[in-house]
Amino acid sequence: MNDVTQRWSSRKFAAAMVWQAVMVWLLIAGHLPVEVFETLTFLLLGGYILGNVAQHVLLRRNAS
Numbered sequence: 439m440n441d442v443t444q445r446w447s448s449r450k451f452a453a454a455m456v457w458q459a460v461m462v463w464l465l466i467a468g469h470l471p472v473e474v475f476e477t478l479t480f481l482l483l484g485g486y487i488l489g490n491v492a493q494h495v496l497l498r499r500n501a502s
Contacts, residue, residue, distance in 0.1 A: 454486045 461478055464470035470478075 441490055450489050452488060454482055 458479065461470060461475055461482075465472070465475045
């Protein structure tokens with residue numbers, strides 16, 4: 439994995455963790471219903487996975 443790939447991978451992970459922490463805080467504070475928290479968590483996880491897959495596909499295309 440090259441330097442650019444590592445840098446963007448860690449940024450995606452850090453952003454996902456920050457947003458998850460915000461959602462947990464909103465849930466604990468009572469500002470976010472459990473159903474919405476679950477939906478947003480699934481969307482966040484799906485977006486993170488989709489971003490990783492897209493990154494690998496694009497890197498594979500550029501390497502060819």
